[in-house]
Amino acid sequence: MLSGEEWAIVRLSLLVGGVAVAAVLPLAFALAWLLARRRFPGRVLLDALIHLPLVVPPVVTGWLLLLAFAPDGPIGAMLDRWLGVSVLFRWTGAAIAAAVMALPLMVRAIRLSIEGVDRRLVDAARTLGASRMRAFATVTLPLAIPGVLAGTVLGFARALGEFGATITFVSNVPGETRTLPIAIYSALQTPGGEAAVLRLAAISVALSLVALVVSEALARRMGRSAHVL
Amino acid sequence: MSFDISLAKRRCDRLIAAHVTAGDGVTVLFGPSGIGKTSVLDMVAGLLAPDEGHVRVHGVTLFDSTTRTSVPPERRRAGYVFQDARLFPHRRVEANLRYGERLAAPAERWIDFDAVVTLLDIGQLLRRWPATLSGGEARRVAIGRALLAAPRFLLLDEPLSFLDAARRDEIARTIEDIRDRLRLPILMVTHDAAEAERLATRIVRMG
Numbered sequence: 445m446l447s448g449e450e451w452a453i454v455r456l457s458l459l460v461g462g463v464a465v466a467a468v469l470p471l472a473f474a475l476a477w478l479l480a481r482r483r484f485p486g487r488v489l490l491d492a493l494i495h496l497p498l499v500v501p502p503v504v505t506g507w508l509l510l511l512a513f514a515p516d517g518p519i520g521a522m523l524d525r526w527l528g529v530s531v532l533f534r535w536t537g538a539a540i541a542a543a544v545m546a547l548p549l550m551v552r553a554i555r556l557s558i559e560g561v562d563r564r565l566v567d568a569a570r571t572l573g574a575s576r577m578r579a580f581a582t583v584t585l586p587l588a589i590p591g592v593l594a595g596t597v598l599g600f601a602r603a604l605g606e607f608g609a610t611i612t613f614v615s616n617v618p619g620e621t622r623t624l625p626i627a628i629y630s631a632l633q634t635p636g637g638e639a640a641v642l643r644l645a646a647i648s649v650a651l652s653l654v655a656l657v658v659s660e661a662l663a664r665r666m667g668r669s670a671h672v673l
Numbered sequence: 674m675s676f677d678i679s680l681a682k683r684r685c686d687r688l689i690a691a692h693v694t695a696g697d698g699v700t701v702l703f704g705p706s707g708i709g710k711t712s713v714l715d716m717v718a719g720l721l722a723p724d725e726g727h728v729r730v731h732g733v734t735l736f737d738s739t740t741r742t743s744v745p746p747e748r749r750r751a752g753y754v755f756q757d758a759r760l761f762p763h764r765r766v767e768a769n770l771r772y773g774e775r776l777a778a779p780a781e782r783w784i785d786f787d788a789v790v791t792l793l794d795i796g797q798l799l800r801r802w803p804a805t806l807s808g809g810e811a812r813r814v815a816i817g818r819a820l821l822a823a824p825r826f827l828l829l830d831e832p833l834s835f836l837d838a839a840r841r842d843e844i845a846r847t848i849e850d851i852r853d854r855l856r857l858p859i860l861m862v863t864h865d866a867a868e869a870e871r872l873a874t875r876i877v878r879m880g
Contacts, residue, residue, distance in 0.1 A: 567720045568759040570746040572773030572822045582772075586763050 446643055450627075454647055457623040460535055461603035464542035465550075465596055472547055472599070473592065476554035497609075498548040506612025509541055513613070537614035538621045542606040546599035553598055557591020558584065597659040601652050624648050675826065675858035676700055680716050680726035682709075689713065691879060698874025699852050699859045703866070708880040710862040711756070714828045717860065718753045719746035730826050730858070750781075752824030752857075756831045758811040760803035766814050767799040773822025781823040784855070789817045793847060809840035816847065820855075827851065829861040833868050848872055 446454070478484075479491055497505050513520040513531055523529055531537035561584050569579035607625040614621040616630060628644045631637035678693040689709030693700060702710050715721035717728050717735070725738040735744045760769050774786065790796050793813045803811060812832065819827060832848060833841045849872065851857055863869050869876055 562759075564755070564757070564759055565761060567746075568753070568755060569761075569772070570720065571718050571749070571751055571753040572818065573747050573750075573776035574772075575745075575747050578776070583761060 446647070450640065450643060450647075452619065453622060453624060453627045453644065454651075456535060456619070457604055458651075460538045460542055460623055461600050463536075464539040464603045465546060465600045467539070468543040468547055468550065468599070469592075469596060472550035472595065473554055475547075476551045476558055476595075479551070480555045480558040494551050495548045497545050502545065502606075502608025503612050505544060506541060506609035509537075509544065509609065509613040513537065513540070531614070533614055533617050533620060535620050538606075538610050538623060541609040541613045542603035545606050545609055546602045549602050550595040550599040553595030554588070554592050557588040557594070560591065561587045593659050597655050601655055604648065604651060624651075674729075675731060676860055677727070677729040678713075678717060678860075680713060680723045680728065682712065682716065682721070682723045684709070684712070691877070693860070693877050695858075695860075695875050695877070697856065697858055699848065699861055699872050701869045701873035701876045702860065702862045702879055703869045703873075703876050704864065704879030706864050710864075710879060711830055713879075714753065714830055714860065714862055717749075718751045718828055719744060719749050733825075747776075750823065750825045752819035752822060752827040754812070754815050754819050754827065754829050754832060756834060758803075758808075758815040760806075760811055760814060760818070762803050764803075765799070766795070766801050766803065766806070769803065769814060770795075770799075770818050770821055773818060777821075777823035782821075783823060784820055786821065789820050792820075792850065793817045807840075809836050809843065812836070812844060813847070816844075816851075820851075820857075824857070826858040826860065829859060831863055832861065833863070833865065845871060 475490070475494060479487065510532075511517050513523070515521065515524055515530060515532075520530065520532075523531065531540060565583050565587070566579045569583045570576075574582065604623075605625055606623070607629070610621060610623065611626055611629075616622055616626050622630065624644055624647065628641055628648070631640040631644065634640075674694060675697055676693050676695045678691060681688060681690045683689075687709070689712050691702065691709075691713045693702070702713060704710055712721055716723045719735065722743065723736065723738065726736070727734065727738065728736040734740075734742055735749050736742060760766075761772065764772070770786065770789065774782065790799070793816060795810070795813050795817060798806065798810055798814065803814070806814065816832075829848070833844055836844065845868075848859070848861075852859060852872075852874070861872065
């Protein structure tokens with residue numbers, strides 16, 4: 445089956461995708477809530493900005509990330525000065541690229557699920573003595589969970605498949621930024637790499653499938669009719 | 674004085690206005706559909722902001738536009754029974770009933786869980802999910818949920834609508850019970866004259 449090196453690629457991909465999604469989930473949720481429930485100036489612009497990575501060529505997104513996180517870039521300079529770290533050519537950089545690309549899909553799915561929660565139920569909770577925060581935690585959040593789950597799975601799958609922005613931003617470094625898609629690309633460039641391509645591609649398909657089935661099972665377990673699939 | 678309410682709100686091109694001064698018992702806001710009766714209840718509950726006016730219940734000011742007072746809905750202690758019940762679909766009947774009870778200060782609770790279950794005859798529904806309840810059952814649970822949140826007054830929005838004759842009578846008797854035995858002031862909205870006649874201590878016409 446897979447060689448040790450290939451298993452390491454799978455583990456790296458899961459790490460990058462998992463960290464990306466976990467780190468960006470609170471932000472995705474906050475943005476989704478803002479867009480679903482608040483009216484404020486610049487809302488349309490914010491919506492457009494979030495969705496930009498979905499439509500801009502991933503190479504461009506990767507290049508913009510490179511500009512921002514380069515040692516003399518606005519974010520890169522801050523990271524260097526305050527934490528003494530750089531994300532270039534590191535798996536953390538790959539996770540950032542994956543997070544940026546996963547964000548729009550997550551915000552979309554979570555936003556839909558929050559919009560699906562009847563505000564009149566929140567009103568009812570308020571008259572029963574619940575503060576805004578408590579009504580959110582006890583009514584909106586539990587009713588939106590299936591959508592949050594769906595968005596997270598979607599984001600994770602997108603993160604696993606991320607290629608263009610990652611290779612532009614943090615290049616193709618074995619053991620650091622060579623995730624599944626980039627490893628497949630590298631194997632395709634290598635004479636006699638077809639067998640490795642087949643194995644890695646099969647793993648990619650299997651991972652995506654497992655993610656979808658697991659989330660569906662979770663949604664079922666919630667005992668509600670809202671399913672991911 | 675149980676209710677001292679004077680409210681005005683402009684919505685699109687029409688004006689919703691209500692003036693109510695009433696003592697104990699059931700005060701019925703009576704008027705045709707679409708005149709803004711539910712909006713008045715929403716404003717009393719704090720879910721909708723009036724343009725001007727005041728809301729005082731038992732001498733406590735909940736809203737006053739001249740002093741810019743507006744108590745948030747969770748501290749108004751209004752037992753609001755919505756026309757569409759609005760039970761939480763992700764909680765069983767018992768958890769719905771207990772939602773407001775948990776949030777009320779123990780010293781302010783004046784009725785316990787078992788008393789409410791007996792009063793409304795909903796003991797057999799406790800393990801059910803709201804989606805499986807009939808309209809009459811859902812409304813009884815909604816009344817129970819409101820009572821357990823330790824309200825100082827009740828707001829009932831068309832409590833007898835969309836029910837068959839037997840259920841209507843059942844709920845009407847429950848309201849009479851709450852009025853006569855629990856002595857809770859009730860502000861109720863209806864467009865049905867017979868309903869108003871039967872339950873009202875006082876009728877306030879809108880429109």
